[in-house]
Amino acid sequence: MELQIDALNKRYGALHAVRDFTLRLEPGILGLLGPNGAGKSTLMRMLATVTKPTSGTIRFNGSDAGKSPDALRRTLGYLPQDFGIYPHLSAVEFLEYIGALKGIPRRALRSRIAMLLEVLNLTQAGSRALGGFSGGMRQRVGIAQALLNDPRLLIVDEPTAGLDPEERVRLRTLLREMAGDRIIVFSTHICSDVESVATRVAIVNHGALVAQGHPSELARGCASLEDAYLRIVAGARAAA
Ligand SMILES: Nc1ncnc2c1ncn2[C@@H]1O[C@H](COP(=O)(O)OP(=O)(O)OP(=O)(O)O)[C@@H](O)[C@H]1O
Numbered sequence: 402m403e404l405q406i407d408a409l410n411k412r413y414g415a416l417h418a419v420r421d422f423t424l425r426l427e428p429g430i431l432g433l434l435g436p437n438g439a440g441k442s443t444l445m446r447m448l449a450t451v452t453k454p455t456s457g458t459i460r461f462n463g464s465d466a467g468k469s470p471d472a473l474r475r476t477l478g479y480l481p482q483d484f485g486i487y488p489h490l491s492a493v494e495f496l497e498y499i500g501a502l503k504g505i506p507r508r509a510l511r512s513r514i515a516m517l518l519e520v521l522n523l524t525q526a527g528s529r530a531l532g533g534f535s536g537g538m539r540q541r542v543g544i545a546q547a548l549l550n551d552p553r554l555l556i557v558d559e560p561t562a563g564l565d566p567e568e569r570v571r572l573r574t575l576l577r578e579m580a581g582d583r584i585i586v587f588s589t590h591i592c593s594d595v596e597s598v599a600t601r602v603a604i605v606n607h608g609a610l611v612a613q614g615h616p617s618e619l620a621r622g623c624a625s626l627e628d629a630y631l632r633i634v635a636g637a638r639a640a641a
């Protein structure tokens with residue numbers, strides 16, 4: 402399985418949100434790190450085939466996702482950054498609804514929902530209305546919906562936002578356990594989120610890929626990945 406991104410660009414009028422982005426992804430966890438407005442969400446929306454690139458291609462197992470998105474969409478799990486909920490539905494009702502949209506058979510869906518609620522520490526809250534959930538609980542429901550169809554390609558945009566340290570560690574462990582034969586793209590501002598779990602880190606700044614490699618490779622010669630990240634982003638700013 403591979404996801405090949407070639408010379409990808411996205412422009413919003415005069416704003417060049419993603420610039421000439423080229424990267425080949427294989428199974429593992431890619432941590433996307435970058436400051437606010439760097440273009441992470443725009444890139445992820447294009448990978449999830451929600452937004453069309455201005456130019457460039459995304460190929461999933463050799464097939465152009467712009468021309469034939471079905472193969473990618475069938476095996477996609479996506480958590481958008483601005484994940485909306487239905488306040489009057491319970492967590493279980495919401496997940497049943499999303500599962501039905503994804504075409505998951507009812508029996509399989511029931512057991513999948515029970516398992517996901519368990520690993521995301523939401524079993525007790527399953528029948529409560531989402532409107533009364535805390536931010537971190539909503540975020541975990543968002544992660545559950547992304548995992549419903551057991552996706553091979555999982556794109557999670559800031560999945561740790563709003564999670565407390567214990568839940569953050571739980572989520573990292575879950576992603577690490579899932580990684581094996583999946584491509585996971587995970588964006589965050591928090592270096593420690595990706596330091597321990599990412600097999601590869603891509604640093605994005607002003608829409609461009611400015612550095613990439615294994616976290617320990619990127620951190621070489623620096624005190625930590627965070628230190629390397631701050632230097633790279635500051636260097637790119639000075640050069641701009
Ligand atoms: N639909 C849109 N229309 C116009 N401009 C947009 C749109 N979406 C994003 N942008 C702009 O594109 C740039 C990249 O935004 P994007 O949301 O991809 O960044 P990000 O790295 O995800 O930031 P954050 O860390 O804050 O989530 C920003 O300047 C943003 O204002």
Ligand SMILES: [Mg+2]
Pocket residue numbers: 441442443482558
């Ligand atoms: Mg974003």
